Amino acid sequence: MSELTLTVMRLGFLAVLWLFVIVAVQVIRSDLFGTRVTQRAARRNDSRAQRQQPPQRQQQQPQPARRGRGNRGAPTKLVVSEGSLTGTTVALQGQTISLGRAHDSTIVLDDDYASSRHARIYPDRDGQWIVEDLGSTNGTYLDRTRLTTPTPIPPGAPIRIGKTVIELRK
Amino acid sequence: MSSNVNINTGSNTTVSPGGLPSRRNTELAMLVFAVLIPAFAYANVGLAKDGEIPAGMLGYGLGLGVLAGIAHLVVRRWAPYADPLMLPVATLLNGLGLVLIWRLDQEPTITTPALGGAMAPGQLMWSTLGVALALGVLIFLRDHRVLQRYTYISMVVALILLILPMFFPARYGARIWITIPGVGSLQPGEFAKIIIAVFFAGYLMVKRDALALASRRFMGLYLPRGRDLGPILAIWALSLMILIFETDLGTSLLFFGLFVIMLYVATERTSWVVFGLGLSAAGAVAVASFAGHVQSRVDNWLNPLATENGAVTETAQAMYSFGSGGMLGSGLGQGYSRLIGGIAPKSDYILATVGEELGLTGLMAILVLYGLLVERGMRTALAARDPFGKLLAVGLTGAFALQVFVVAGGVTGLIPLTGMTMPFLAQGGSSVIANWALVAILLRISDTARRPAPAPAPSPDAEMTQVVRP
Numbered sequence: 001m002s003e004l005t006l007t008v009m010r011l012g013f014l015a016v017l018w019l020f021v022i023v024a025v026q027v028i029r030s031d032l033f034g035t036r037v038t039q040r041a042a043r044r045n046d047s048r049a050q051r052q053q054p055p056q057r058q059q060q061q062p063q064p065a066r067r068g069r070g071n072r073g074a075p076t077k078l079v080v081s082e083g084s085l086t087g088t089t090v091a092l093q094g095q096t097i098s099l100g101r102a103h104d105s106t107i108v109l110d111d112d113y114a115s116s117r118h119a120r121i122y123p124d125r126d127g128q129w130i131v132e133d134l135g136s137t138n139g140t141y142l143d144r145t146r147l148t149t150p151t152p153i154p155p156g157a158p159i160r161i162g163k164t165v166i167e168l169r170k
Numbered sequence: 171m172s173s174n175v176n177i178n179t180g181s182n183t184t185v186s187p188g189g190l191p192s193r194r195n196t197e198l199a200m201l202v203f204a205v206l207i208p209a210f211a212y213a214n215v216g217l218a219k220d221g222e223i224p225a226g227m228l229g230y231g232l233g234l235g236v237l238a239g240i241a242h243l244v245v246r247r248w249a250p251y252a253d254p255l256m257l258p259v260a261t262l263l264n265g266l267g268l269v270l271i272w273r274l275d276q277e278p279t280i281t282t283p284a285l286g287g288a289m290a291p292g293q294l295m296w297s298t299l300g301v302a303l304a305l306g307v308l309i310f311l312r313d314h315r316v317l318q319r320y321t322y323i324s325m326v327v328a329l330i331l332l333i334l335p336m337f338f339p340a341r342y343g344a345r346i347w348i349t350i351p352g353v354g355s356l357q358p359g360e361f362a363k364i365i366i367a368v369f370f371a372g373y374l375m376v377k378r379d380a381l382a383l384a385s386r387r388f389m390g391l392y393l394p395r396g397r398d399l400g401p402i403l404a405i406w407a408l409s410l411m412i413l414i415f416e417t418d419l420g421t422s423l424l425f426f427g428l429f430v431i432m433l434y435v436a437t438e439r440t441s442w443v444v445f446g447l448g449l450s451a452a453g454a455v456a457v458a459s460f461a462g463h464v465q466s467r468v469d470n471w472l473n474p475l476a477t478e479n480g481a482v483t484e485t486a487q488a489m490y491s492f493g494s495g496g497m498l499g500s501g502l503g504q505g506y507s508r509l510i511g512g513i514a515p516k517s518d519y520i521l522a523t524v525g526e527e528l529g530l531t532g533l534m535a536i537l538v539l540y541g542l543l544v545e546r547g548m549r550t551a552l553a554a555r556d557p558f559g560k561l562l563a564v565g566l567t568g569a570f571a572l573q574v575f576v577v578a579g580g581v582t583g584l585i586p587l588t589g590m591t592m593p594f595l596a597q598g599g600s601s602v603i604a605n606w607a608l609v610a611i612l613l614r615i616s617d618t619a620r621r622p623a624p625a626p627a628p629s630p631d632a633e634m635t636q637v638v639r640p
Contacts, residue, residue, distance in 0.1 A: 006217065006504070009501070009502075010214070010500075013207075013502065014531045017532060017535040018535050020200075020203055020207060020262065021535055023200065024259065028255060028542075028545070112636045113638055116635070137635045137637055138637065
């Protein structure tokens with residue numbers, strides 16, 4: 001066997017051995033360096049907003065201007081401002097957020113005046129966040145008015161469920 | 171950008187994380203990698219020694235591949251949340267060990283019938299048995315907490331396993347073997363280390379509060395009460411007895427060290443470590459001063475280059491092979507570790523072969539692989555939810571780490587050489603079987619630890635909603 005081949009194999013074997021070690025360390029990276037916080041949430045929101053741009057332009061004339069501003073000003077998090085969960089925030093990533101005492105809710109309300117499945121908050125096709133009461137016992141209030149139909153949430157408007165108040169913030 | 175970071179870290183635990191990914195596919199990819207590396211090494215040895223790919227290449231490669239594949243499928247079915255790295259790392263170490271032993275089998279001077287002939291086929295069989303035992307453990311041990319029931323039974327079994335070799339003749343200067351005529355011989359100490367870790371975990375879980383809290387403070391150290399000192403003195407006496415009657419430094423170091431590690435983890439008291447180190451130092455010095463076998467080992471360690479009956483010591487030969495390997499090694503199949511003589515290069519001194527043929531670079535890679543396995547074990551202990559599982563994972567990992575330290579330290583001349591085997595790498599049936607079982611128990615604990623918590627009882631749903639009265 002030629003000397004060159006053996007040298008290449010010798011060094012190649014060491015390289016492969018260390019490659020295994022490095023790949024193994026990559027596998028356990030989150031243990032060693034902590035979970036990496038990614039910006040995926042923000043990017044996904046942006047790309048969705050961009051995708052939705054064309055149909056909106058066709059629908060309504062004043063919409064593009066408002067969307068352009070609303071894009072930057074779209075709420076990015078849901079904050080509980082009153083009640084036992086005060087301070088809790090949930091990132092808004094285009095998913096439906098269910099509220100209630102049921103343990104499988106996104107936000108489990110520890111509130112005697114809330115129903116098991118009280119309300120849900122979801123984005124419509126335009127990216128506008130909508131709150132809908134799910135037939136709760138005590139009702140869901142947006143500002144002062146009790147909800148009867150799914151209603152878009154104006155920025156900063158408090159949503160009251162029992163003793164809990166939540167807001168959408170940027 | 172910074173506001174996004176705040177959102178993600180600030181989101182509350184009420185949002186369900188959806189459980190950890192099971193990572194079985196990662197494990198599969200790593201396993202394929204771990205089978206390919208020994209196959210590469212095997213081809214490399216063949217090309218270097220004979221100039222052609224060895225004939226048995228397909229057989230050995232497929233054998234290891236099938237073994238790893240079955241192991242993966244069993245883990246996928248019976249321990250789906252187990253750690254993704256333990257199995258590949260163990261497979262790689264075992265495969266490399268097989269190749270190294272096969273490579274040393276190619277040296278006619280150390281593969282005479284008197285020395286036991288070729289050992290790679292036997293080692294492959296033992297590895298298969300080891301994997302089979304590991305899979306049996308995974309299938310039948312559904313919950314590691316079952317072991318807790320056998321705390322005191324395992325103490326008795328471990329004591330029997332440790333004491334039994336005293337009644338059998340010494341081999342290679344140490345009485346650590348049981349010889350069953352017609353069947354073969356085995357090293358019960360390898361199995362005892364697992365069983366005694368079970369005992370220590372069960373015992374310390376119950377007693378740790380007494381050991382940690384009932385103590386007086388003296389000069390910054392917590393002095394334990396006399397009656398709490400009993401067990402540690404008993405284990406110390408036992409490990410000294412092993413040292414004296416079985417003339418085996420490694421086993422006694424392993425057991426006493428394991429006990430001190432687990433005691434420290436269970437009680438968080440540094441004083442136990444100080445006591446342990448003091449006791450083991452006193453014991454080692456006392457025994458080394460009058461037990462001939464231990465004394466010669468210490469002499470070899472202190473003066474490795476002294477000649478012994480006109481020949482250099484094995485310690486010196488191991489150092490020569492590390493030296494001749496240098497940084498990048500001589501290449502697989504191109505070293506001269508056969509000159510160490512006997513079967514030592516296949517068992518105790520297999521690291522010398524690694525050091526010569528793969529160099530410092532390869533030796534470091536192997537040691538990092540052991541380190542990764544130990545890290546995964548400690549990580550399992552951190553993640554485990556029950557105290558018994560935590561202690562057992564620490565104990566098993568600690569035993570493994572101590573064994574690697576004792577062997578690697580002995581071969582490289584850091585501490586006196588002891589008669590232990592490098593886990594997975596060195597030739598020896600008991601060792602490879604016991605270490606596979608150890609990895610299986612760690613896999614079981616990590617499966618339990620990483621499994622998503624069961625959903626809480628739906629009690630809040632059942633309560634009535636109070637009605638607001640205007």
